[in-house]
Amino acid sequence: MSIDRRQFLKGVLAGGAATVACAPTAAHARDNLPMPPKAMGLLYDSTLCIGCKACVAACKESNGLPPESSGPDDVWDTPLDISGKTKNIIKLYKNGSGMTKDAEVDGFAFMKHSCLHCVDPSCVSACPVSAMKKDPLTGVVSYEEKACIGCRYCVVACPFSVPRFEYDKAFPKIVKCELCNHLKEGDQYQYSACAQVCPTGATLFGPTAELKKEAERRLALKPGTATVYPRGQVGSGDTYAGKVAKYIPRIYGDKELGGTQVLKLSAVPMDKLGMPELPERSFAAVSETMQHSLYGYLITPAVVLGGLIIAAKRNVREDDAADEK
Numbered sequence: 001m002s003i004d005r006r007q008f009l010k011g012v013l014a015g016g017a018a019t020v021a022c023a024p025t026a027a028h029a030r031d032n033l034p035m036p037p038k039a040m041g042l043l044y045d046s047t048l049c050i051g052c053k054a055c056v057a058a059c060k061e062s063n064g065l066p067p068e069s070s071g072p073d074d075v076w077d078t079p080l081d082i083s084g085k086t087k088n089i090i091k092l093y094k095n096g097s098g099m100t101k102d103a104e105v106d107g108f109a110f111m112k113h114s115c116l117h118c119v120d121p122s123c124v125s126a127c128p129v130s131a132m133k134k135d136p137l138t139g140v141v142s143y144e145e146k147a148c149i150g151c152r153y154c155v156v157a158c159p160f161s162v163p164r165f166e167y168d169k170a171f172p173k174i175v176k177c178e179l180c181n182h183l184k185e186g187d188q189y190q191y192s193a194c195a196q197v198c199p200t201g202a203t204l205f206g207p208t209a210e211l212k213k214e215a216e217r218r219l220a221l222k223p224g225t226a227t228v229y230p231r232g233q234v235g236s237g238d239t240y241a242g243k244v245a246k247y248i249p250r251i252y253g254d255k256e257l258g259g260t261q262v263l264k265l266s267a268v269p270m271d272k273l274g275m276p277e278l279p280e281r282s283f284a285a286v287s288e289t290m291q292h293s294l295y296g297y298l299i300t301p302a303v304v305l306g307g308l309i310i311a312a313k314r315n316v317r318e319d320d321a322a323d324e325k
Contacts, residue, residue: 032119040179044111091273093111115160118257131143208261208263
């Protein structure tokens with residue numbers, strides 16, 4: 001059997017017509033996800049932090065995490081970063097002489113590193129089996145060990161490098177802050193251990209909307225004046241008296257990647273304290289839009305190939321019929 005030029009062109013045109021008819025329209029970029037209606041989170045104020053690391057110890061006790069030594073002996077729990085054994089860490093920034101608290105030059109400051117519970121989390125978007133989940137009401141990003149397949153996509157996807165993998169375990173799992181979600185009883189939180197033990201209120205627990213209001217209040221205060229800071233959780237009545245620092249006029253987490261439920265204040269630029277500079281559009285919104293576009297346009301070559309196959313089969317039938325005559 002042979003196919004002449006006219007028959008071949010008929011097949012190509014048939015495939016092309018089918019492609020035009022079936023080609024997908026351009027995928028619409030999705031917006032960032034909205035803040036959950038009852039979002040809970042933390043406000044961390046670097047200027048109030050004294051580096052006592054009581055929050056690190058309380059987090060480990062609450063979550064049943066083992067000690068982690070970074071020295072030659074295993075006497076003390078001295079983690080250097082979050083890991084499969086540590087969900088929360090306080091890191092030190094130091095410049096020059098390091099003599100002045102909360103000074104960028106010749107000063108020092110502290111920064112808390114843990115999960116920020118993104119409003120539109122990359123880890124949840126990247127997880128192929130929904131082992132990472134975001135609570136539709138509280139917004140807490142939690143981890144389901146039984147669903148996890150160990151792919152570690154969440155580890156790669158997180159722009160804050162938060163989820164950590166237990167490389168030293170025979171049956172490893174992902175470890176990250178879940179905002180002490182296991183302490184929740186019914187609709188009430190027995191709130192995060194790190195906030196419960198913080199002596200100065202540097203870590204404050206509560207509804208994210210209320211935490212933002214408190215952050216805005218602090219930014220509006222005059223540096224050097226005396227004020228009272230809530231301690232523990234919003235509305236507890238427990239307070240700490242202190243002086244207002246010269247804040248950088250920024251609430252970190254308010255806009256980054258569509259917002260996070262853990263907000264941060266400091267007197268030293270956030271990039272100096274190890275917090276990345278990020279766009280307002282979430283990575284999850286960008287990646288999911290690209291995926292939908294890619295998958296949609298994969299239809300085009302399949303349709304072209306299908307049109308050519310149909311044309312070829314039709315020509316075979318015509319040649320067979322001609323031979324029978």
